[in-house]
Amino acid sequence: MKTTISVIKADIGSVAGHVVAHKALKDKCREVLSKAKEDGIIEDFYVTNCGDDVNLIMTHRRGEDDEEVHRTAWEAFKEATKVSKKMKLYGAGQDLLSDTFSGNVKGLGPGCAEMEFKERPSDPVVVFCCDKTEPGAFNLPLFRIFADPFNTAGLVIDPSLHKGYKFEVYDVIDHKRVMMSCPEEMYDLLALLGSISRYVIKKIYRKKDDEIAASVSTERLNLIAGKYIGKDDPVAIVRAQSGFPATGEILEAFAQPHLVGGWMRGSHNGPLMPVSEKDAVPTRFDGPPRVMALGFQISECKLIGPIDLFDDPIFERSRRLAANISEYMRRHGPFEPHRLPSDEMEYTTLPDVLKKLKDRFEDIED
Numbered sequence: 361m362k363t364t365i366s367v368i369k370a371d372i373g374s375v376a377g378h379v380v381a382h383k384a385l386k387d388k389c390r391e392v393l394s395k396a397k398e399d400g401i402i403e404d405f406y407v408t409n410c411g412d413d414v415n416l417i418m419t420h421r422r423g424e425d426d427e428e429v430h431r432t433a434w435e436a437f438k439e440a441t442k443v444s445k446k447m448k449l450y451g452a453g454q455d456l457l458s459d460t461f462s463g464n465v466k467g468l469g470p471g472c473a474e475m476e477f478k479e480r481p482s483d484p485v486v487v488f489c490c491d492k493t494e495p496g497a498f499n500l501p502l503f504r505i506f507a508d509p510f511n512t513a514g515l516v517i518d519p520s521l522h523k524g525y526k527f528e529v530y531d532v533i534d535h536k537r538v539m540m541s542c543p544e545e546m547y548d549l550l551a552l553l554g555s556i557s558r559y560v561i562k563k564i565y566r567k568k569d570d571e572i573a574a575s576v577s578t579e580r581l582n583l584i585a586g587k588y589i590g591k592d593d594p595v596a597i598v599r600a601q602s603g604f605p606a607t608g609e610i611l612e613a614f615a616q617p618h619l620v621g622g623w624m625r626g627s628h629n630g631p632l633m634p635v636s637e638k639d640a641v642p643t644r645f646d647g648p649p650r651v652m653a654l655g656f657q658i659s660e661c662k663l664i665g666p667i668d669l670f671d672d673p674i675f676e677r678s679r680r681l682a683a684n685i686s687e688y689m690r691r692h693g694p695f696e697p698h699r700l701p702s703d704e705m706e707y708t709t710l711p712d713v714l715k716k717l718k719d720r721f722e723d724i725e726d
């Protein structure tokens with residue numbers, strides 16, 4: 361029998377602007393998920409938040425894209441939105457772009473990462489949740505975890521990882537996908553993954569047996585809505601140990617706070633700061649962008665944990681570095697490369713400002 365993990369997230373309102381999802385919203389989601397557990401739709405769940413996003417981590421036996429599981433998540437967000445609206449929280453129901461559920465949350469606003477596998481004798485997984493960034497934020501760390509021997513020692517010294525991994529990459533603008541194999545196609549893969557706003561890793565498979573290793577939410581809210589309504593704050597699921605990278609190799613890739621798109625108004629590059637659940641409170645210039653890591657053991661479709669993996673003093677240095685990079689980037693104010701390049705600004709509120717200047721431009725005569 362196989363186990364499925366579904367991580368479904370949405371921003372349905374927050375306190376003091378776009379900072380933190382209120383506890384009442386998580387409690388309402390827990391209520392809906394408890395009922396779904398009683399009804400046998402899901403086997404277990406954990407509800408958390410990263411900044412203003414509520415994350416539903418669920419296990420079940422129904423496979424990916426299951427209508428009942430997705431409906432459960434949708435109901436939880438809908439019910440919590442009622443609470444949010446009553447409390448006049450900021451951006452109540454923001455990510456729910458439709459009034460009606462049509463079989464799957466994809467395309468309706470929430471982000472979703474799922475994977476199905478046969479449980480190993482012991483099955484550790486790490487769930488990552490971000491705020492104030494976009495799905496491409498996972499490109500660099502996932503590449504390092506599954507393809508860079510300077511990050512993952514196991515790629516060199518463990519025979520069960522040595523053959524490498526396959527990367528399924530989505531072109532989120534043209535709605536196409538490609539499968540690339542590492543290490544042999546590493547340079548081609550990097551040629552795509554460096555364009556973080558267009559090419560994003562969707563899934564990673566172990567080459568020797570096609571076993572699923574990682575899954576990322578790739579929904580880009582603004583592309584779905586056609587206008588700026590918040591960033592796409594992604595989630596990811598990564599399997600660890602025994603043939604997959606060790607938990608420490610997975611976390612190592614986040615020790616360097618790399619630059620990602622997002623931050624204030626989804627329009628700025630900034631460092632991705634690894635934080636504990638309690639520190640997922642983006643305040644400076646609405647950031648800097650955050651990532652949390654929750655470690656679970658999966659046992660007979662139940663979630664044992666979580667362990668708050670970035671709640672470790674060793675990551676203080678990374679946080680300090682992120683704070684220093686933030687200071688440096690902020691001094692650029694509205695200039696690139698702090699502000700995103702023009703093609704990315706297309707999906708922000710900037711085009712509305714530029715519209716009024718349009719008629720003032722005159723041709724330059726030679």
Ligand SMILES: O=P(O)(O)OC[C@H]1O[C@](O)(COP(=O)(O)O)[C@@H](O)[C@@H]1O
Nearest residue numbers: 371378492590591623624625626646
């Ligand atoms: O004030 P407004 O119009 O709601 O929008 C601005 C907000 O959008 C955001 O980019 C939304 O961030 P989220 O994607 O986390 O919701 C904030 O940085 C900013 O405060």
Ligand SMILES: [Mg+2]
Nearest residue numbers: 412491492593
């Ligand atoms: Mg958010």
